[in-house]
Amino acid sequence: MQYHSGDKYATPATESKATEYNVRGFPSMYFNGGNLVMGGTDSSYAQQRVVIERELAKPPAVAIVSTMKTGGGITVTATVTNISAAAVTNAKFYVVLFEDLGFDEHYYTVRDIPAPVSAVNLAPGESRQFNISSAYSGTATTIKAVVYLKASNGEILQATLSAKS
Structure with a gap:
């Protein structure tokens, strides 16, 4: 991005x-x-x-499944599941909206980063759902979202591209 x-x-x-x-x-x-x-x-x-x-080469600690709805703003819904044997503590859940502006190599231009969800804790096997909204509308055909969980040490535990539903 x-x-x-x-x-x-x-x-x-x-x-x-x-x-x-x-x-x-x-x-x-x-x-x-x-x-x-x-x-x-x-x-x-x-x-x-x-x-x-x-x-x-590193195995992922969590799995993320997400969808994105556009129209009058953007809403991303995601489920994060801890697939590791260790607890995830004090992580942050992020959504980053980006757009293909279609010129001058501006294919992944970040347009908005709604406030992250802090202090995400997941026991092994536990899942949690998140709903994040943004007022940014952009061009519905080119807006996309990356969803990720960031550990307290800064490491990205997993990321996914959110699909439009």
């Missing part, structure tokens, strides 16, 4: 994320809530690939 800062595509939510992650330049890529790789060169791609492969 493309979080903009300091340009015409920036939003208060994306500016806040740039501050949270202490972004010092663009492109800056964070994998799994950390693992910063800066730059857009062939050498940075090699660094990105190593990090991506390492992160993809």
